[in-house]
Amino acid sequence: MVEQQAAVLSPEALVEEFKKNGVTHVVTIPDSETNYLYELMQEQPWLDVVPASREGETFAIALGLIIGGQTPVCLIQNTGMMESGDSIRGMALDSGFPLVMVIGYRGWNRHGVITDSVARYTEPFLNAFRINYYLVEQDADSHRISVAFEEAKNTKRPVAILVGDEYHGFNR
Amino acid sequence: MIQSSDIFRVFKDHRGDAIVIPTGTSGRHWREFTQNETRDLNLGGAMGHTTSAALGLALGLPNEKVVLFDSEGALLMNLGILATIAGKQPSNFCHILLDNECYATTGGQPVPNAQEINYAGVAKEAGYSAAYSFDDLEEFATNIEQIMNESGPVFVAIKVVPEVENEPIGMRQRAPSRSRAETIRDLQGELGISAG
Structure with missing residues (x-):
């Protein structure tokens, strides 16, 4: 019997995509599930991690960084994204600058029943704000991050990456 | 209490080349005194997050002095930003809070614990390098030069x-001012930053 290797999303894949797309700052609220990614980001000399106290801060801090000529990414969970509604409106959508937001898709499940309400409301939330999004579940999907950067640049709007592996902790 | 316009009248002589971000009803007076509009930035608003955007600017432009004129109603909406700012220790950031103890744009209702809260104390304990409180114009005028030179x-x-404004919003008179997009464009042009 052949044992199947589960497909995983490694923190290295995300950090590589950040580097490839010229990211200078990651504005984030770390959580236990993204611990490996947080550690790896801290080790990168080209990357400045900006820990925030509340998710709504991240979009505003990102705007300030963009005005200063930097390329930030907001890295938060879907729960915090919902808390950030007015900040997304006022600081991201209304400002007319490109921004990639990487959202941990808490509660998302491809094969089972979704029981966590935050997962049920995540995509409707993004649709309500007319923010396009790409699902990234494993390393093979990581090129979609570059697609999101290109789209954000071309449209001068925020584009979201939904990290479907978040619930499992950015598996190594 | 001090008239906001007097604060700006004193501050203008100590601004140097700093980027200035005025906010709130009090902040409108800055237009009467600024002598370098290209370095004045309107960051808009989003439930108190102008403070966060000002932090981002200070981090993005570490060689430029950034001065934010904040308001207490906005700061209270997002008090955790004090810890966020202290955590990054931007040496180029000066955070000035104009505390009128109320929501002036909605009729002057008091903010929570308006007369008792010690904002400078909160900021200092959050980890700011230094924090000051002023309720006297002369005292402010005596100290502002040293404050602007502090890390x-x-x-x-x-x-x-x-x-306090009590007129319906649609009936309020507004002096012409530049939009957020215009101030960003002008500042980026001055600093040689290409728009994202």
């Missing part, structure tokens, strides 16, 4: 006279 993040809380 940040520095916090300055000033009690100001509220300028």
